[in-house]
Structure formats: structure tokens, C-alpha cells
Amino acid sequence: MVQQGPKREKLIYSIFFREWIFRFSFVLKNLPDLIDTGYYPLFLSATQNKKRMKQVLFVCLGNICRSPSAEAIFNSLIEKSGLEKELQCDSAGILNVHAREPADYRMDQFAQKRGYHLTSISRPVDPHRDFDRFDYIIGMDRENIRDLQAMARNKNDRKKIFRMTDFCMNHKTESVPDPYFGGDAGFELVLDVLEDACAGLMRKFQK
Secondary structure, eight states: OOOOHHHHHHHHHHHHHHHHHHHHHHHHHHHHHHHHHTHHHHHHHHHHHHHHOEEEEEEESSSSSHHHHHHHHHHHHHHHHTOTTTEEEEEEESSOTTTTOBOOHHHHHHHHHTTOOOOOBOOBOOHHHHHHHOSEEEESSHHHHHHHHHHOOSHHHHHTEEEGGGGOSSOOOSSOOOOTTSOHHHHHHHHHHHHHHHHHHHHHHHO
């Protein structure tokens, strides 16, 4: 005869509780073996990597010169440091006038001379998406910072905003100058400052 009512529910709970106790006891008893066979470290490593993953967004005015260069330089440092599972970066622009365009060909030429390839495609900052996704949103100059502050939705968003040159270790400058209307020296200077700042940023993550 099938038991019904409170007695049946009590029996079900009793069986469930005994099963849970059995499984928990099994894990505790066999934990050393799980560690030795590598299952536990793999699980722990995957969990730690997920927690440590940081996202960085570099921002300039049009996303065709400075921020794509910063992205390429920082990606190079990530690869050299073996931190692909811990760090990711992207770039964007304050304006959308160059949306879906590749990096400025002049900037790309100078970057390639130093071994960097500007592969990003220009896009504007999306406040709702980017402030949720990225941990660091880094502007190239005061105007970028001002515009990002205006886009920020709340205090937590504003805490994510930084100026690129704040991470410089050698260059004493308040901004990464826009080389768009300048000559060759301007593009070289951008790369000099960005290499310095990206190295300082990487050092921050490695501490």
C-alpha cells in the first residue's frame, strides 16, 4: 500500500537527506584522491581564472589612432606575459564618425614598424554595454575623460574611468596627443607614450 500524506513526505525527505549525507561524506573521504588525480586543481584553476579575468577598454575620440594602438600594444603585452586567460582588452571612440572603419593607415604603418598590428574596427562607446562589461575604461586625454564621465550612469561607472597617462612610468605628460592632423613625429610620440603607459598598466595587474 502506497503511503500518502505527511508520512509519505517525511519518508521522501528522510531518503533525500540520507542521500545528501552519503554524497557529502564520499567527497570528504576521497578529497585527497581527487586532489592527487588532478580533478580538484582543474576545477579550482577554472574558478580562479574566471574570477581573475579583467576587461580593459581604451577610448579616444574616433577610435582610429590612439585607442586601437593602445589595444594592440596591450594585447602584445598580455600575450608576452601569458595572461590571455586573465586579461582582455578592446577599444572604442567617443564619436561614431569613423564607425566600422579600420585604424588610420598612417597610425597602422608606424605601429607595424614596431611589430604591432592594428586589427580593430572603429566603434563608439556604448555606455550601457561597456560600463557593465569593462573593469577599466581608459581615456587618452582630458576631453575623453570628461566625455566618459558624462556618459557614466552612476558612481560605480565613474570609478572605472582612468586616464591613460596615469599609468606612465617615464613620460611626464597629461595626455596622449591626437596625431590625426600632425606629422610623422606625432605618431611616433603616441606610440612612445602608449608603450610606457601600457607597461605601467600591465605592472599594476601583475602585482
